[in-house]
Amino acid sequence: MTVLTNMFFSFVAAASFGIMFNVPKSLLFKCGTVGMAGWMVYYFLSEHSIDSLPATIAASFTIALIGHVYARVYKTPVIIFTIAGIIPLVPGGTAYRAMRSFVQNDYNAGINLAAKAFMISGSIALGLILSDVFYQLILRKKAPAEKKQA
Amino acid sequence: MGALNTIGVIRLDALLEKQYDIMDVSLLAGKIMLENGAETYRVEDTMMRIALSYGIEESHSFVTPTGIMFSIETDEPTKTKLIRISKRTTDLYKVSAVNAISRRISAGELTVSEAYKELKAIQRAPMFFSFLVQIAAAASTSGCFVILLKGSWDNMIPAMLSGALAYFLLLKVADIVPTMFFSEFIAALAGGAAAYVLFRLGLGSDLDRIIVGTLIPLVPGLLITNAVRDLMAGHFLSGLAKGAEALLTALAIGTGIAVVMTFI
Numbered sequence: 001m002t003v004l005t006n007m008f009f010s011f012v013a014a015a016s017f018g019i020m021f022n023v024p025k026s027l028l029f030k031c032g033t034v035g036m037a038g039w040m041v042y043y044f045l046s047e048h049s050i051d052s053l054p055a056t057i058a059a060s061f062t063i064a065l066i067g068h069v070y071a072r073v074y075k076t077p078v079i080i081f082t083i084a085g086i087i088p089l090v091p092g093g094t095a096y097r098a099m100r101s102f103v104q105n106d107y108n109a110g111i112n113l114a115a116k117a118f119m120i121s122g123s124i125a126l127g128l129i130l131s132d133v134f135y136q137l138i139l140r141k142k143a144p145a146e147k148k149q150a
Numbered sequence: 151m152g153a154l155n156t157i158g159v160i161r162l163d164a165l166l167e168k169q170y171d172i173m174d175v176s177l178l179a180g181k182i183m184l185e186n187g188a189e190t191y192r193v194e195d196t197m198m199r200i201a202l203s204y205g206i207e208e209s210h211s212f213v214t215p216t217g218i219m220f221s222i223e224t225d226e227p228t229k230t231k232l233i234r235i236s237k238r239t240t241d242l243y244k245v246s247a248v249n250a251i252s253r254r255i256s257a258g259e260l261t262v263s264e265a266y267k268e269l270k271a272i273q274r275a276p277m278f279f280s281f282l283v284q285i286a287a288a289a290s291t292s293g294c295f296v297i298l299l300k301g302s303w304d305n306m307i308p309a310m311l312s313g314a315l316a317y318f319l320l321l322k323v324a325d326i327v328p329t330m331f332f333s334e335f336i337a338a339l340a341g342g343a344a345a346y347v348l349f350r351l352g353l354g355s356d357l358d359r360i361i362v363g364t365l366i367p368l369v370p371g372l373l374i375t376n377a378v379r380d381l382m383a384g385h386f387l388s389g390l391a392k393g394a395e396a397l398l399t400a401l402a403i404g405t406g407i408a409v410v411m412t413f414i
Contacts (some may be wrong), residue, residue, distance in 0.1 A: 005297060013294035019279050019287035020317070020367060021187070022241045039298065075253065076246045077192060079375055083242075087291075087371050093299055093362045099404045100358075103411045125378040132382060 003043075010039035014084040023080055030070055034085040038063035042089060053123045056089055060127025061134075068135045082128065091120040171262045172204045173222060173231055178269045180211065180218050181233055183248050187240040189376050191383035193218070196252045203255045204262060215391050240372050247272045281321070288317030288367035295366045301359035308348035309363030316341025317367045331402035337368055338406025346414055365407065370399040
């Protein structure tokens with residue numbers, strides 16, 4: 001049941017973010033699936049007590065990979081899918097708790113949490129980068145003569 | 151003799167005009183993409199592709215978040231144009247529409263003037279989703295986050311209400327006060343205050359999760375993604391500029407919510 005709830009809400013969250021960025025209507029559903037896939041990877045890994053950093057890297061890797069495939073199939077820029085997809089991974093809660101600690105003059109806890117939020121943001125970026133590299137390697141192997149389009 | 155010269159001049163004029171038209175189409179495409187949230191390398195790539203499809207073998211584009219320089223090399227002396235980009239919003243429909251036009255140009259389906267007309271139409275197109283739908287989407291994002299962060303169901307309604315208010319202010323304040331980051335600050339401030347008021351009124355049980363949900367629609371997700379992609383594509387100037395913008399946006403949100411928390 002929790003799995004289904006998570007799937008549903010991550011889908012709706014990513015699709016709603018797509019609406020806020022005015023993603024074409026026909027692609028909203030795909031944005032939702034990308035966000036859902038990424039969040040489910042993160043969810044399952046963290047449920048199996050894997051640290052949030054590797055879980056985030058794996059999730060954003062998945063998101064960008066699906067995004068690249070969609071971009072190629074539907075001939076649209078890849079950012080349309082990745083932006084909506086990474087939103088559930090953003091360390092909003094950690095950043096908020098860091099800010100609250102700072103305001104309460106608890107600088108030690110604040111810096112801890114801020115560093116964690118920063119590392120998670122870095123993991124999102126790293127996952128996206130790894131995925132780009134991976135995708136380009138596959139593409140080159142598959143079709144060496146073909147020019148890069150998406 | 152005189153007549154021949156005239157014909158030559160007319161021909162040259164027509165050629166020059168055509169080259170300038172091609173530049174205009176490329177620049178317009180680049181401008182629309184950059185203003186609506188495309189990555190820098192995609193803008194450069196699209197502009198050069200369009201020029202190439204119209205027979206300009208060598209062209210150079212230099213794109214930063216605040217301006218585009220574009221020059222084409224032909225038999226004539228190099229022609230260069232510069233346009234300034236002052237406002238940037240996010241409208242991914244326009245990015246993908248221009249991308250589609252660029253593909254059609256590459257396939258040879260559009261003449262220069264047809265392409266220019268279509269691009270102008272895209273530039274003028276209003277947001278596909280109305281203002282109200284966007285506010286509703288922000289509310290739905292806020293509500294979903296409460297659940298994703300393992301919050302209980304009763305926190306969803308207050309998060310949706312304050313999230314909608316925060317996003318409404320984010321869009322509206324930017325129209326009234328053009329200062330950068332001010333609208334993010336006000337949105338976080340008002341959103342946090344609204345979350346607190348709703349919490350005190352008995353809606354919801356977990357103030358922290360309500361506030362996090364409220365702030366999620368303000369997160370600069372596009373900037374983060376594009377900064378990374380630009381840096382990796384070797385566009386250090388744009389990547390750093392966008393990274394700085396994302397960081398300052400996050401700081402503005404943090405400051406706004408910090409002000410609220412000082413009074414709680």
